[in-house]
Amino acid sequence: MDEDAIPGRRAVLEALRAGRPIRKILLSRTAHGAGVKDIVHEAKGLGIVLQSVDPRRLDELVRGAHQGVIALTAARPMASVDDILANARAKGEPPFVLVLDGVEDPANLGALIRTAEGAGVHGVIIPKHRAAGLTPAVARSSAGAVEHVPVAAVTNLVRTLEELKQAGLWVVGAAPEAKDAYHAVRLVPPLAVVMGGEERGLGRLVREHCDLLVRLPMRGKVASLNVSVAAGVLLFEIIRQTATAQSS
Numbered sequence: 001m002d003e004d005a006i007p008g009r010r011a012v013l014e015a016l017r018a019g020r021p022i023r024k025i026l027l028s029r030t031a032h033g034a035g036v037k038d039i040v041h042e043a044k045g046l047g048i049v050l051q052s053v054d055p056r057r058l059d060e061l062v063r064g065a066h067q068g069v070i071a072l073t074a075a076r077p078m079a080s081v082d083d084i085l086a087n088a089r090a091k092g093e094p095p096f097v098l099v100l101d102g103v104e105d106p107a108n109l110g111a112l113i114r115t116a117e118g119a120g121v122h123g124v125i126i127p128k129h130r131a132a133g134l135t136p137a138v139a140r141s142s143a144g145a146v147e148h149v150p151v152a153a154v155t156n157l158v159r160t161l162e163e164l165k166q167a168g169l170w171v172v173g174a175a176p177e178a179k180d181a182y183h184a185v186r187l188v189p190p191l192a193v194v195m196g197g198e199e200r201g202l203g204r205l206v207r208e209h210c211d212l213l214v215r216l217p218m219r220g221k222v223a224s225l226n227v228s229v230a231a232g233v234l235l236f237e238i239i240r241q242t243a244t245a246q247s248s
Contacts, residue, residue, distance in 0.1 A: 110141020
């Protein structure tokens with residue numbers, strides 16, 4: 001059995017009602033009945049993602065009966081974007097946020113959260129769909145950092161970027177086609193740093209809603225760095241520039 005999976009209609013319903021952190025519920029396309037309706041009602045009320053899947057997908061996740069329903073748990077309760085901004089206010093610091101556009105590898109997500117915690121980021125924002133969630137595997141890869149960094153999952157990343165702008169943050173995205181190198185522009189919070197997924201990088205709409213795009217100059221034959229390594233370079237450049245600005 002997948003370690004973060006809860007199979008069965010009654011088990012999933014009770015987990016929802018008990019407030020268990022759940023990031024997604026998978027429903028077989030053939031599942032129906034009162035029990036399924038109850039689960040859908042509870043999940044929608046809690047803002048939990050419901051995904052209709054082929055029954056074979058559920059068979060791959062668990063051995064034995066799942067009754068057409070599997071809940072995927074979260075390593076810890078998710079925060080909100082407001083929680084992240086409140087975290088910055090509580091520390092008396094300008095907001096410093098990491099936004100991830102479609103990072104799918106749990107090991108990469110865990111490493112990114114660990115890097116963000118080390119850089120003093122106030123929170124990490126991820127999409128609810130088509131991206132890795134806050135699973136136990138992610139928690140392990142973060143080496144405990146997930147306990148110290150609020151992580152928010154949002155339905156619409158573009159809308160969230162606009163909300164961050166309205167809150168006074170500048171939005172900077174990392175893109176290999178950017179004109180400016182990361183060290184050649186002023187990068188000081190309030191700031192939201194947007195990193196793309198492993199395969200496609202930043203999505204078109206996300207890229208268009210960034211205030212600024214920067215690149216990491218590559219001198220070798222490999223076209224790009226691992227996303228967690230690239231984020232580390234960029235986040236710690238922001239730390240360096242912030243310290244320089246404060247001392248001048």
